[in-house]
Amino acid sequence: MSIDVTTDLQHTVEDAAAHLYVWALKDIPQDLRDALSDARALETSVPGKRVLETIHRNINIADSEKNLVCQDTGIAVYHCRVGEHFPLHPARIYEGLRDGTARATVEHPLRSNAVHTITRENTGPNIGYRLPIVHWEFIDDWDGLDVKCVPKGSGSENMSFLKMCVPADGVKGIKEFVLESIVGAGGKPCPPGIVGVGIGGSADYAMYLAKEAIMRPIGTRNGDPLVAQLEDELFALLNETGIGPMGLGGDVTVLQCHIEHADTHMTLNPVAVNYQCWAARRASAHIAPDGTVDFDREF
Amino acid sequence: MSTTHEVTFPITDPQEILKLRAGDEVIVQGHIIGIRDRTQVRIFDQGVEPPMDLSGAFLLHTAPGVRKVAEGKYEKVCIGTTTSARMVRFTEPLGSQYGVRAICGKGGFPDEAIEPMHRLGMVYFAIVGGAAALETTQIEEIEEVAWEELMPECLWKFRVKDFGPLTVGIDAHGNSLYHDVQARAQEKLKELFARF
Numbered sequence: 001m002s003i004d005v006t007t008d009l010q011h012t013v014e015d016a017a018a019h020l021y022v023w024a025l026k027d028i029p030q031d032l033r034d035a036l037s038d039a040r041a042l043e044t045s046v047p048g049k050r051v052l053e054t055i056h057r058n059i060n061i062a063d064s065e066k067n068l069v070c071q072d073t074g075i076a077v078y079h080c081r082v083g084e085h086f087p088l089h090p091a092r093i094y095e096g097l098r099d100g101t102a103r104a105t106v107e108h109p110l111r112s113n114a115v116h117t118i119t120r121e122n123t124g125p126n127i128g129y130r131l132p133i134v135h136w137e138f139i140d141d142w143d144g145l146d147v148k149c150v151p152k153g154s155g156s157e158n159m160s161f162l163k164m165c166v167p168a169d170g171v172k173g174i175k176e177f178v179l180e181s182i183v184g185a186g187g188k189p190c191p192p193g194i195v196g197v198g199i200g201g202s203a204d205y206a207m208y209l210a211k212e213a214i215m216r217p218i219g220t221r222n223g224d225p226l227v228a229q230l231e232d233e234l235f236a237l238l239n240e241t242g243i244g245p246m247g248l249g250g251d252v253t254v255l256q257c258h259i260e261h262a263d264t265h266m267t268l269n270p271v272a273v274n275y276q277c278w279a280a281r282r283a284s285a286h287i288a289p290d291g292t293v294d295f296d297r298e299f
Numbered sequence: 300m301s302t303t304h305e306v307t308f309p310i311t312d313p314q315e316i317l318k319l320r321a322g323d324e325v326i327v328q329g330h331i332i333g334i335r336d337r338t339q340v341r342i343f344d345q346g347v348e349p350p351m352d353l354s355g356a357f358l359l360h361t362a363p364g365v366r367k368v369a370e371g372k373y374e375k376v377c378i379g380t381t382t383s384a385r386m387v388r389f390t391e392p393l394g395s396q397y398g399v400r401a402i403c404g405k406g407g408f409p410d411e412a413i414e415p416m417h418r419l420g421m422v423y424f425a426i427v428g429g430a431a432a433l434e435t436t437q438i439e440e441i442e443e444v445a446w447e448e449l450m451p452e453c454l455w456k457f458r459v460k461d462f463g464p465l466t467v468g469i470d471a472h473g474n475s476l477y478h479d480v481q482a483r484a485q486e487k488l489k490e491l492f493a494r495f
Contacts, residue, residue, distance in 0.1 A: 046301045047466045050466060051427050054433065055430060058427070058433040059432075061436060062432035065432060065435075065436065067431075067432045069432055070428075070432075071361075071377045071379030071380075072379065072381075072431075109366070109376070111362075111364040111377070111451070175495060179488055183484045186406065186407060186477060186481060187405070187406040187425070187428075188382050188407070190406070190428040190429050240491060241488070241491075242480060242483055242484050242487055243480060243484055246425060246427055246428060247406060247407055248425060248466055248476050248480065249479070249483075277429055
């Protein structure tokens with residue numbers, strides 16, 4: 001009966017979220033491990049090498065001690081791709097994600113960071129009004145659900161920047177703003193990380209896209225060749241700035257630059273920057289309509 | 300070139316700080332004090348005397364993840380370090396009023412910390428932000444905690460072993476790696492922009 005299917009699937013989503021949150025915090029993805037290894041091989045500055053060597057030791061210790069990679073359990077951000085035929089409504093998917101986040105926080109236990117934005121009082125186990133945050137995408141002609149959990153640390157989130165460039169600033173204005181932002185951020189967002197850039201759309205949508213950009217697997221490229229070319233160009237330019245690991249100077253300032261874009265108004269040219277630290281935690285699951293969960297699936 | 304030092308805190312001899320130069324590697328032994336935004340707001344903005352001796356101390360910018368095991372007794376779960384820049388304004392009074400000698404955090408202090416650190420004989424140590432799994436293994440025990448009502452932004456006393464490696468980000472001689480890196484990067488930006 002449909003009631004039972006709904007209840008069971010919501011519990012499946014809750015279980016998956018609880019697992020994804022802790023998994024993401026403890027076991028960083030292979031593509032990130034590879035990118036950090038490459039960085040370690042590339043870096044020539046003494047403090048930079050010391051930082052990357054320490055990061056390497058830290059990841060190994062998190063594995064062997066089964067501890068969190070970083071103490072900042074972040075704000076729980078999810079990205080959901082919902083097939084139009086998936087038999088659970090997004091309202092119930094959201095409830096499952098929220099309950100799973102809370103359960104993982106209480107059971108592990110994880111540090112709870114959620115506070116009321118005026119009183120600064122804790123609002124619950126990493127949940128609160130409009131927390132966790134979910135990015136939704138709806139997929140035609142599909143019956144599955146993909147869930148990606150990205151616990152987002154505050155050190156890097158505090159290094160977020162928006163500029164409403166004018167059309168006459170062109171791509172040059174976009175490049176200058178991204179470079180100025182990352183140089184200005186210095187060591188604060190825990191470099192080397194992933195620079196997410198959102199261009200086009202509106203002010204709010206550009207920042208939303210910048211967040212989607214940091215959630216992508218490292219080094220993936222935008223489907224639009226013009227945007228992909230800008231990703232390559234900015235990636236190279238950012239690593240010429242010399243900010244280096246933890247801002248102590250060096251060759252590796254960023255692991256990647258990802259850009260998401262949207263078409264925009266003829267008089268708009270918004271550019272948003274969202275930074276993801278080196279501990280770019282990310283874990284994904286695919287949930288089939290019968291409740292089968294595959295935790296290895298990346299998207 | 301970079302030198303490696305081992306320093307035990309709290310220190311009694313100011314020479315221990317003066318021998319450190321920006322860029323040097325440091326491994327720390329002894330006792331360190333955990334402190335954060337709200338702890339320092341209480342000391343300096345609300346004028347409450349800290350119930351721990353901070354003279355010669357090493358302060359760590361942290362809000363540790365802990366498990367309570369008994370009244371006033373906590374076990375470590377995951378201890379890492381937060382962004383320092385938010386707390387730079389406390390540097391001068393920590394040195395002049397309480398004799399703090401070292402502040403450790405991640406991401407660095409802006410240039411306003413250079414003068415008081417030079418004048419008062421203090422250093423800023425850069426830790427690797429996010430490397431909490433490693434940091435937790437280097438903290439042997441949480442020996443004391445005060446102001447538990449500020450949890451987790453209490454005043455913590457940790458016993459550490461081989462804490463680091465840290466990098467001297469700002470030394471007591473007026474040098475700051477952050478200042479130098481930023482100055483070079485600003486020059487580089489001009490060069491890059493000229494290419495566009």
